[in-house]
Amino acid sequence: MKNVADFIAKTTRELQAQIGDKKAICGLSGGVDSSVAAALVHKAVPGCLTCVYVDTGLMRQNECREVEEMFTGQFKIPFIRVDAVDEFLLKLTGIIDPEAKRKIIGETFVRVFEREAKKRGDAECLVQGTILPDIEESAAKTWVKSHHNVGGMPETMTFTELVEPLRTLCKDEVRQVGLELGMTNFMVFRQPFPGPGLAVRCLGEITAEKLDILRRADDIVTGALDELDIWQYFAILTGLRSVGIKNGKRVYGHVIAIRAVSSVNARTAEWFKIPYDILSRLSKRLTEEIPEVCRVVYDITDKPCGTIEWE
Numbered sequence: 001m002k003n004v005a006d007f008i009a010k011t012t013r014e015l016q017a018q019i020g021d022k023k024a025i026c027g028l029s030g031g032v033d034s035s036v037a038a039a040l041v042h043k044a045v046p047g048c049l050t051c052v053y054v055d056t057g058l059m060r061q062n063e064c065r066e067v068e069e070m071f072t073g074q075f076k077i078p079f080i081r082v083d084a085v086d087e088f089l090l091k092l093t094g095i096i097d098p099e100a101k102r103k104i105i106g107e108t109f110v111r112v113f114e115r116e117a118k119k120r121g122d123a124e125c126l127v128q129g130t131i132l133p134d135i136e137e138s139a140a141k142t143w144v145k146s147h148h149n150v151g152g153m154p155e156t157m158t159f160t161e162l163v164e165p166l167r168t169l170c171k172d173e174v175r176q177v178g179l180e181l182g183m184t185n186f187m188v189f190r191q192p193f194p195g196p197g198l199a200v201r202c203l204g205e206i207t208a209e210k211l212d213i214l215r216r217a218d219d220i221v222t223g224a225l226d227e228l229d230i231w232q233y234f235a236i237l238t239g240l241r242s243v244g245i246k247n248g249k250r251v252y253g254h255v256i257a258i259r260a261v262s263s264v265n266a267r268t269a270e271w272f273k274i275p276y277d278i279l280s281r282l283s284k285r286l287t288e289e290i291p292e293v294c295r296v297v298y299d300i301t302d303k304p305c306g307t308i309e310w311e
């Protein structure tokens with residue numbers, strides 16, 4: 001992207017041609033990509049769009065409420081929140097393979113959007129915040145993982161138009177577009193959160209109990225690291241169990257990993273050097289405040305070789 005204003009003008013014309021007088025549903029995750037995609041579509045074809053935010057049960061602590069408040073506070077675009085927690089968890093029961101998880105999640109999202117489209121006069125267009133690295137990593141030749149909104153999409157769906165205005169941009173460029181559209185710094189510089197949510201940070205089979213432990217751990221990790229200027233940071237429930245001692249008694253608890261990376265466009269990333277005193281406090285809090293956790297490890301892997309998410 002050479003010039004942000006030119007990009008917005010050109011994309012506006014393309015969106016008007018593609019959407020015309022059709023209705024659209026935007027799969028909103030609360031992250032910058034889908035929010036900017038929604039803002040672009042709303043600007044190009046006012047009145048065509050309904051944003052659908054799906055509570056998959058794979059969200060972080062308080063995330064659903066925060067996203068709803070942030071989005072409805074910033075935009076006058078119709079917003080609906082759909083509770084699909086049971087549906088997602090049921091479909092993920094017994095699934096361990098990371099690719100299988102991603103494909104199930106991608107398909108379930110589309111089925112939820114299709115149901116919502118039907119309720120809204122058969123909206124024909126599905127708007128997604130797909131960006132270039134999602135496509136590159138899902139492409140056959142350079143395949144790394146099926147991003148939920150690209151390789152994880154089902155082969156058939158009732159939408160006739162897939163609208164992806166950001167598919168040629170990287171994250172840093174999407175942020176420039178967001179700022180140019182007048183979005184708040186808070187929204188534009190939110191740290192990325194993957195569409196499959198905590199599913200790609202909860203290794204092994206996903207259960208409500210494991211998600212609950214991960215949510216509490218992630219809340220502690222993100223809360224402690226918010227003050228540092230880190231591109232992306234979170235907790236992982238590694239799926240490992242380890243022996244430890246709590247209150248003088250043997251425990252066989254969960255192992256939490258801390259991941260923090262610096263990046264510009266997510267294609268490469270460098271592990272962030274968190275000061276030892278902060279790491280030390282974090283480790284104590286995680287093991288003291290979460291009874292199920294007995295060990296904490298720190299991920300010191302750059303991308304490549306390690307992707308940012310663990311699955």
Ligand code: XMP
Nearest residue numbers: 146147148192193194195196266307308309
């Ligand atoms: P990886 O793990 O591939 O992540 O190094 C690169 C960036 O993309 C995010 N990510 C996703 N975002 N759908 C998304 O919307 C996905 O399926 C997905 N997988 C990874 C990840 O959080 C990081 O910022």
